Every structure is written in structure tokens, then in C-alpha cells.
Amino acid sequence: MPSHGAVPDSAVTTDPIPNAPAARPLAAVVALCSGGLAAALSQTMVIPIQGELPRLLDSTAANTAWVVTITLLAGAVTMPVSGRLADMLGKQRVLVASTLLLVAGSVVCALADSLAPMLVGRALQGLAMGFIPVGIALLREIVPPHLAGSSVAAMSATLGVGGAIGLPLSAWIVEVGDWHALFWVSAGVAVAVLVALVLLVPHVHDAHPARFDTVGAIGLATGLVLFLVGLSKASAWGWGSGRTLGFIAAGLVVLVVWALVELRTPEPLVDLRSTARLPVLLTNLAAVAVGMGMMAQAIVVPQLLQLPEALGYGLGQSLLAAGLWMAPGGLMMLFFAPVSSRLMASIGAKVTLMIGASVLGGGYVLALFLMGSAWQLAAAAVVISIGVGIGYAAMPSLVLDASPAHEAGSAVGVNALARSLGTTLASALMGTVLTSSTLTLGAGAGAVVVPTEGAFQACFVIGAAAALLGVAIAATIPRTRPAPPAAPSGLTPREDVATSA
Structure with missing residues (x-):
């Protein structure tokens, strides 16, 4: 039976490139x-x-x-x-x-x-x-x-x-x-x-x-911090408190805006x-x-x-x-x-x-x-x-x-x-x-x-x-096709991975 989604057997092959496996x-x-x-x-x-x-x-x-x-x-x-x-x-x-x-x-x-x-x-x-x-x-x-x-x-x-x-x-x-x-x-x-x-x-x-992507990093950090502060403090502040809801809502808004910007960024x-x-x-x-x-x-x-x-x-x-x-x-x-x-x-x-x-x-x-x-x-x-x-x-x-x-x-x-x-x-x-x-x-x-x-x-x-x-x-995770190789070629090993079950 072929390997599905696994790393350790013959389903994975590495091209002969300068980055050989570690000596030890x-x-x-x-x-x-x-x-x-x-x-x-x-x-x-x-x-x-x-x-x-x-x-x-x-x-x-x-x-x-x-x-x-x-x-x-x-x-x-x-x-x-x-x-x-x-x-x-x-x-x-x-x-x-x-x-x-x-x-x-x-x-x-x-x-x-x-x-x-x-x-x-x-x-x-x-x-x-x-x-x-x-x-x-x-x-x-x-x-x-x-x-x-x-x-x-x-x-x-x-x-x-x-x-x-x-x-x-x-x-x-x-x-x-x-x-x-x-x-x-x-x-x-x-x-x-x-x-x-x-x-x-x-x-x-x-x-x-x-x-x-500096703007993306700042946006993600801001959204995550606001959202996670709201979550982590909810038990102390109360789930219905203005602070909790405000932090969570503000974090979600920032993350939505961040996502829209990331989709339009050439190198996100x-x-x-x-x-x-x-x-x-x-x-x-x-x-x-x-x-x-x-x-x-x-x-x-x-x-x-x-x-x-x-x-x-x-x-x-x-x-x-x-x-x-x-x-x-x-x-x-x-x-x-x-x-x-x-x-x-x-x-x-x-x-x-x-x-x-x-x-x-x-x-x-x-x-x-x-x-x-x-x-x-x-x-x-x-x-x-x-x-x-x-x-x-x-x-x-x-x-x-x-x-x-x-x-x-x-x-x-x-x-x-x-x-x-x-x-x-x-x-x-x-x-x-x-x-x-x-x-x-x-x-x-x-x-x-x-x-x-x-x-x-x-x-x-x-x-x-x-x-x-x-x-x-x-x-519900579907089967995947082999991941595309790295670009440009020759910088990293290319792993031809079998599809995951």
C-alpha cells in the first residue's frame, strides 16, 4: 500500500542537489x-x-x-x-x-x-x-x-x-x-x-x-494582540463586558482588513x-x-x-x-x-x-x-x-x-x-x-x-x-496533489510527496 501524506518512506524523494542530508x-x-x-x-x-x-x-x-x-x-x-x-x-x-x-x-x-x-x-x-x-x-x-x-x-x-x-x-x-x-x-x-x-x-x-511585508506584520500583530487579549482576559473581565467584547471585535475588524490588504500584496x-x-x-x-x-x-x-x-x-x-x-x-x-x-x-x-x-x-x-x-x-x-x-x-x-x-x-x-x-x-x-x-x-x-x-x-x-x-x-481533509517544487530551483531540496489520505 503506498504511503499517503507521510514523510518517512520511499514516497518522498530528494533530488541530488547541494543541500544533502546532514552528516550527523x-x-x-x-x-x-x-x-x-x-x-x-x-x-x-x-x-x-x-x-x-x-x-x-x-x-x-x-x-x-x-x-x-x-x-x-x-x-x-x-x-x-x-x-x-x-x-x-x-x-x-x-x-x-x-x-x-x-x-x-x-x-x-x-x-x-x-x-x-x-x-x-x-x-x-x-x-x-x-x-x-x-x-x-x-x-x-x-x-x-x-x-x-x-x-x-x-x-x-x-x-x-x-x-x-x-x-x-x-x-x-x-x-x-x-x-x-x-x-x-x-x-x-x-x-x-x-x-x-x-x-x-x-x-x-x-x-x-x-x-x-512590514505592513502585513504590523497588521497581523495588532489584530492578534487585540483578539487574544480579549480572549485571555474574558474570564476575568467577563464575557459580556465592554472591554472583552471591544477587544475581540476590534481584533476581528483589524484581521479582516489585514486579510483584504494581504490579498492585494504582491509578496504578502x-x-x-x-x-x-x-x-x-x-x-x-x-x-x-x-x-x-x-x-x-x-x-x-x-x-x-x-x-x-x-x-x-x-x-x-x-x-x-x-x-x-x-x-x-x-x-x-x-x-x-x-x-x-x-x-x-x-x-x-x-x-x-x-x-x-x-x-x-x-x-x-x-x-x-x-x-x-x-x-x-x-x-x-x-x-x-x-x-x-x-x-x-x-x-x-x-x-x-x-x-x-x-x-x-x-x-x-x-x-x-x-x-x-x-x-x-x-x-x-x-x-x-x-x-x-x-x-x-x-x-x-x-x-x-x-x-x-x-x-x-x-x-x-x-x-x-x-x-x-x-x-x-x-x-473532511481532502487528498492533496504533490506540493510544487521550490523556486528558484537548486536552493532547497524538492520533495515529491505522495498524496495524503
């Missing part, structure tokens, strides 16, 4: 995946100290909430921009620049003792998230065909793995040292990644010089006509749904683990213990990368995505019945993470197979943005559900408001529904 492909894969993990870790590393940030930074809780939000916003904006720059200037150059941003952001945060420099550093860390989509696109150029599928799957999984292992790692660092050590460790890891990029990742000639930041091809469009819509599924358990499960046992449904775990219970799920995303590759080789990327989303939904159904102990909930989280890992591995192949080679970075960047939209939407929805049904522990000044058991169950139902929506969308 495994070393290059490890270097790129390490960079992806380092960038993803920055997204969750402040969670263990989030409650202490008002005291540590001498500010209010509302203001210090931006320490998390600004990183998510910067990450969402930078993904399509970094992808476009990678297509124009060369992928390795953009990877090095992203890593330097991560180093700079980590050092600024490590030296910060007030809110303003912390926000600057966290924004720089968010800009480093462009590393992951660009790394995925580069892997298809530098590794031999038999390693391409599993390599792309592993790199794609770092979006979830970094978040899962970041919580226990950060909690442990905070317990044994000063909170600034979080960022010094991040800076040290980023420097190591930078050295590995220079020494282990081959310098391929994959640049396609073009004019950078994002080729919306390519993005509107059904295989790409439907894959990105599925990415939103799967992204929601990933983020729902990342928000809900740690809270449920840490609630006091006196409630009857809380599991009484410390922050570090909760992180350790979550860590196996993150590792499973990475361990299932070869499994995802084999699935894509045998049944196609489309069906693999459907399987991943189905497993994700099944994990949430399990969680509804496994809330009684920490190990049971952790087992459900493992199933959820396996589904995310399989789904995340399939999406880049579907997008790359349907996109021109010279737009690879931009195409994967938009797909990563779609995942980010899903995680932001999930965060807003989960926050709303968890604060809409609460009970009060204690009395007086020491009283604490916590979500009810029904609120947690509702979150699991929403996660399952999002996953099933992802299955339904993936089922």
Missing part, C-alpha cells in the same frame, strides 16, 4: 528538538511563582497576570512572522536569532525585580517560540527520508512536552533556590542550544530573497490563497480544536490535584507533586513520535490525525471516571497527552504536503498559530467554567473560593467535545 542527522535532530523544548519551557516556567509575583515584583495580581499573558501573545504573533522570515533569509539564521532572543529574554527576567523589565524579558522569551515551526520546516530538508517522519513528529511534540515537564522542573528549582534561578537556568539552556545549532545543524542554502507575509487551500485550511481548523484539547487538561488537572482532600474530590498534592504526576504525559508525547511516524507511513497523516484526536477525546472521557485518586487522574492525563502527541505529529506533514516548498516555514508557522489560538481559547473557556461554579472554604479573611467538582467535570466534557470536533474536521 541524529545530532541535528537532538539539537533542534532541544531548542524547541527550551522555547516551550519558557511558556510555563513562571507558573510555580505566579501566586507570589505580586509580592516579588511589588505590583498587583491583575498587573502580574501579564507576565504569563505577554509571553503567549508574543509567541502567537511571532510564529507566522518567523516562518516568513525563515523562507526569505534561511531557516538556520532565524533559528539562531530566535535562540538569541530566548537568551536575552531569560537574562532580562533573571535580573528583574520589578514588573516592567520582567514584562520585557517575558515578551522576548515569547518571541523565541518561532523556533518550533521553523525547526519543523528545516528538519524536512536536512534529515534523510527514513528519519524525517519521526523527527518532525518529535519536534512538533515539543510544543506539548515543554509545557508538561516545565511545571515540575520549575517547581523543583524554586524549592531549592531563589526564583531568579528559573531564568538563569533558561538562559544557560538557551546558550547550550545556540552552540548546538552552530556546530550540529548544517548550514543549508534555503533562502528565497523577497521583500518583507502570509499567502492567504495557499492557506485557504482546503487541506491546509481544514488542518489548521483541526489544530485549533486539538490545541484546545491539549490546554484543557494542562489547566484543569493540576488544579484538581492540588485541591484539599477535605473537599471530597480534591487530591491534596503539593505543586511539585502535581507537576511530577503530569510529567509522564509530557514524556509520552515524545516517546510516541516514532509511533506517529509509523502510523503516517502506513495509513496516512489524515487518518493519523483522526486517531490522535480520538485518543485525546477518549482520555477526557476516562478522566470523568478517574477523578478519585492522583494516579488515576495521571493515567487519564497520559492518554490525553498521547492523543495530543499523535495529532500534533500529523499536522505539519499535512500542511507541508499541501504547500509549496518555498513557503514551508510560513505554512508551519500559521499551523502553530492555529494551535496557539486553540490553547488561548481553551484557557479562556476553562477559566470561565471554573469560576462560574464555586464554593467557599473557610470563613473571614482566610476564606478561599474554589471550583466545584461539577466545574471540573464540565471542563473534561468540553475537552472531549473539542477533540471530537477535531476528528470531524480532520475527516
